[in-house]
Amino acid sequence: MSSETPSKTAKLTIGDTTIELPVLEGSEGEIAIDIRNLRNQTGAITYDPGFGNTGSCLSNITYLDGEKGILRYAGYPIEQLAEQSNFLEVSWLLIHQSLPTKQELAEFHREITYHTMVHEDLKRFFGSMPKTGHPMAICAATVGALSTFYQDVKYDDPEDQRWEAAVRLLAKMPTIAAYSYKHSKGQPFMYPQNDLSYPENIMHLMFATPCEPYEPDPVIARALDLLLILHADHEQNCSTSTVRTVGSSQANLFASVSAGISALWGPLHGGANQKVIEMLISIRDGDRSAKDFMNLAKDKSSGVRLMGFGHRVYKNYDPRARILKKSCDEVLARMGTKNPLLEIAKELEEIALNDEYFIERKLYPNVDFYSGIIYQALGIPIDMFTVFFALGRMPGWIAQWLEFHRDADARIMRPRQVYTGERERNYVPVDKR
Ligand code: ACO
Secondary structure, eight states, rough: OOSSOOOEEEEEEETEEEEEEEEEOTTSSSSSEEETHHHHHHHHHOOGGOOOOOOOOOOSSSEETTTTTTTETTTTEEEHOOOHHOOOOOHHHHHHHHHHOOOHHHHHHHHOOOOOOOOOHHHHHHHHHHHTOOOOHHHHHHHHHHHHHHHHOOOSSSSHHHHHHHHHHOOOHHHHHHHHHHHHHHHHOOOTTTOOOOOHHHHHHHOBBTTTTTOOOOOHHHHHHHHHHSSSSSSSHHHHHHHHHHHHTTTHHHHHHHHHHOOOOOOOOTHHHHHHHHHHHEEEEEEEESHHHHHHHHGGGGGGTTBBBOOOSSSOOOOHHHHHHHHHHHHHHHHHOOOOHHHHHHHHHHHTTOOOOHHHOOOHHHEEEEEEEEHHHHHOGGHHHHHHHHHHHHHHHHHHHHHHHTTTTTTOOOOOOOOOOOOOOOOOOGOOO
């Protein structure tokens, strides 16, 4: 795709002035009106709260078609990657937009493995935060603090510097995430184990103790790897746009991603996975029936939403939710457990998919609807769910941040506004008001 050679134009008339605007076309045929010169030519700006119609960049990383329920990383369908790939390979794919050769993958694996430890001084950082603090807050603070440990500029080429930051972040995030959990439990921090795979190491860091040997369960490790793959990127969502926005001021990768973690935490974004389980538990514990809950979710004055449902872009079933729903059944069956919350979730989905309110608004389960049930089966505590989302999203944030820095069109992000406040008036001293 090129912004240089538009094949179509759009005409816009404001008052007596008509201008022609270039129309860009993406590789999947999506069209975008290039308004970069709109204000220069007409004095007008566009108004688009929530940026529902605004393309902030050209990107080669992820394609999604919300109407058809399609998600592809660099052209590869999410279903194929979920079935055949693994998280580290997907991370490389997102960052380079091509699958690694055997050698490249082995080297990447080695690089990640040898950067998993955190500086011993960073461990003390956890002790200064309350044990009851939410792990997302702890992770955001700790990732931001990495800038203080890795401030050295040792490469002439900024690309090499950025690559090293990217490897460090991807490698250290499981250690940081697990330490936020260990801190809350008052348990000793475990060192990473270099002979374990990426997801096995996460399980080890979370659940091993120095008192006895710990063998990560391969079924759990594979289920976790699948969750990480499904969360790895989702183009210009709230947290990714935050990472790009912060990075656009030339803030470093750690500072940019720390802001992304904070954005992800909100219940309308990644924080929904925690809220879904809390919602299902409240129904299980008899606070109200599934039907009563659904009535409440349809009543705008209640302030209640069916968490894990609806999406800004998907107006069809989220393909990640489809994979996860199937995976819930498989994981629970292989682990020989049952979870009544899965039955409640399926009941809520059945009601929603047959209810006019949800049909009319095209509200379907999103990635957060079923993920929590698998996290629970894997033994992940509820307040760590969103941290696991952040672990998965890390390669996407990194890839998008790196792409921004290579983009010749990239500028500091600085939206405009339509001012609706008071017009000019004179200051009145306080004793005269
Ligand atoms: N339950 C009940 N009603 C809903 C829901 C829901 N989960 N989601 C949207 N609606 C309704 C809205 O009230 C609105 O109704 P109206 O047209 O009558 O006013 C309509 O559907 C459109 O909703 P908006 O909020 O305008 O849609 P938007 O694109 O701004 O928001 C969002 C998308 C935030 C995901 C929303 O659907 C939501 O709050 N869902 C629940 C939270 C959630 O699951 N978030 C995770 C999203 S996936 C992710 O970030 C990883």
